[in-house]
Amino acid sequence: MNLQIMNVTKEFKDKKAVDKVNLTLAPGVWGLLGANGAGKTTLMRMITDIMSPSSGVIKYNGKDIKKLGKLYREILGFLPQEFGCSSDFSVVDYLEYVAAYKGIEKKVARKKIAELLDILTLSDVKKKKIVKLSGGMRRRVGIAQAMLNNPEILILDEPTAGLDPGERIRFRNFISEFSQDRIVLISTHIVSDIEYISTQNAIMKGGKIVDVGTTEELVKQIEGKVWSALIPAKEVAVFERKLRIINQKNEPNGMVSIRYLSSNSEVDNSVNEEPRLEDLYLWLFPEAAYEREVK
Ligand SMILES: Nc1ncnc2c1ncn2[C@@H]1O[C@H](COP(=O)(O)OP(=O)(O)O)[C@@H](O)[C@H]1O
Ligand SMILES: [Mg+2]
Known part of the structure; x- marks a missing residue:
């Protein structure tokens, strides 16, 4: 099974949101990483055939999804970013309504719904009105509706937005289990949500896919550029101005341990650290460090 995105471009009036994207998705969990405005949602809307590309084609097992129509929608599940x-x-x-709309037999639907409510820990609120649910619960209802038809291809646009830390962990475990022999594509700008479950990552910037690979492959390019060091707390502000600090933590005796990105060691006692996907992301998107802080 594969999904080929071939030279796909989407132009809006004065904006190229997706720019000649080529990517072949095989079974596994795919992380689609990129800052706000990178083009992730637009690309996903074309993959789900909600929007047509300005040029290029998308093929499922070698067949144009436009020609597959209903057959394609039957194997597809989608959580839109704006699912409210x-x-x-x-x-x-x-969920029963969505299942009926998707043409799923009532008995099969009931069983599937019970199963999803259980996995997504929504059983306790199943009788509650959706409008009354918290943001995280509503997001999980969105995930459930996308999975009702046991989709071979599951597209989740920012599925972890609004989930609390416990919900995030459960989400990760559940996606890992589900992804056997399926294509799961997850967009996010929160790297840690997919770092440990993605089999492959595609990094998007300015409408283009700028990098594709496993986490291990991708972080190779910043090997030797991630450092940790101990600095006096009163000098943090000075270092903040000249170093790209990813993380800092207070230590005893007025010291602070920092993790920073740099081609060379910039502090005497620096030690090289194992690079993580988040380090690479901040290396590629320096502005994201700020976004993360204000959240
Ligand atoms: N319907 C639209 N009309 C005009 N511009 C759009 C439209 N949808 C998205 N864009 C623009 O395309 C770019 C990519 O947006 P989007 O795909 O939503 O990115 P992301 O999901 O990565 O945040 C942004 O600059 C956005 O403003
Ligand atoms: Mg988006």
């Missing part, structure tokens, strides 16, 4: 579902339905009524 402000309906007056209860959780279970809503």
Whole structure:
């Protein structure tokens, strides 16, 4: 099974949101990483056939998805970024409604819904109206509706937005299990959410895929550029101005341990650290460090 994105471009009036993207997705969990505005949502909307490319084609097992139509939609699950579902339905009524709409047999749907409510820890609120749920719960209802038809291809646009730390961990475990023999594509700008579950990552910037690979492969380019060092707390501000600090932690005796990115060691006692995907992301998107801080 594969999904080929071939030379896909999407132009809006004065904006090239997706620019000649070539990417072949094989079964596994794919992280689609990029800052806000990179083009992730636009690319996903084309992959799900909600939007047509300005040029280029997308093929599922060698066949143009435009020609597959309904057959393609049957094997597809999608959580849109803006999934809010402000309906007056209860959780279970809503999922039954979506299942009916997707043409899933009632008995099969009931069983599947119970299973998903359980995995996504929504059983306790299944009778509650969706409008009354918290953001994280609503997001999980969105994930459930995307998975009702046991999709071979599951596209999740920012699925972890609004989830609390516990919900994030459960989400990761559940996606890892689900992804056997399926293509799962997850967009995020929160690297840690996919770092440990993605089999491959595609990094998007300015409408282009700038890098593709496993986490191990990708972080190779910043090997030797991630450092940790101990500095006096009163000098943090000075170092902050000249170093790209990823992390800092207070230590005893008025010292602070920092993790920073630099081609060369910039502090005497620096030690090289094992690079992580988040380090690479901040290396490629320096502005993201600021975004993360203000969150
Ligand atoms: N319908 C649209 N009309 C015009 N510009 C759009 C439209 N949708 C997205 N864009 C622009 O395309 C770029 C990529 O947006 P988007 O795909 O939402 O990125 P991301 O999901 O990575 O944040 C942004 O500059 C955005 O403003
Ligand atoms: Mg988006």
